[in-house]
Amino acid sequence: MKSAVIVFPGSNCDRDMAVALEKVTGHKPQMVWHQDHDFDTVDFIALPGGFSYGDYLRCGAMSARSHVMKEVVRRAEDGVPTLGICNGFQILTETGLLPGALMRNADLHFVCRDVKLSVENADTLFTQDYMEGEEILIPVAHHDGNYFADDDTLDELEAEGRVAFRYCADVNGSQRGIAGITNAKGNVLGMMPHPERMIEPALGGSHGRKLFTSIMNRLG
């Protein structure tokens, strides 16, 4: 499985993502700088966490309009599996690949701790190695993770099984406890928690590993 990790100025989880991908798939991902217009054909694209462009204007707003994202959007629309973690999720909503927006946490505090998630849909290419309803412990580290969308969009996400993960208890004020969603085609996942930080016991747990094995098992 060939993968690419997109790196923006201010990304800070790009190397964690690269380590997770290499440990799970056995292949080093290509690191792609935000000013690149094009990159190798890959089976999988990851948008890492961080504070790209210093969160100027809105989290993810600048990155979503960068050169490389035009290419990422084109490939994601063509069906290339694309994962956005934390800031990557914010970027995906800013490009319109995923609906809604991530707002300031409802209590205004930066939240940085391990949280329990429930796997709401185990029938996506990102979650197929989990069991439906499985509870997993994954870290969050964000100031703007409060998922917002209008009621019609939320109803649609739920009816179509596009809520991949939900927080077991409120973390940031997200509507309907949403922690991660997919696009209608199911090839794009955005989530605030960091599965790449939980891929082996030495990191405090391995509950995030199955997300990467799911992708690998689907893509080969």
Place this chain on the structure above:
Amino acid sequence: MKARIHVTLKNGVLDPQGKAIEHALGNMGFDGINQARQGKFIELDLSETDRDKAETMVDEMCRKLLANTVIENYSIELE
């Protein structure tokens, strides 16, 4: 020509920073604040001199970057 853009959260979208400002002002003894909402102010100095063209261009800028219309409204003043 100058363009002044106000970006504000839509009604019904929770504004926790506005709420914190409202509480702080209340704590400082400023009474009678029904609501505080926080937004952004952006000023652009444009070389365009045609008002209609400038308005069309700035409106496109707002839709494509300056505001996230999922959660925000914007207004434009030209001078």
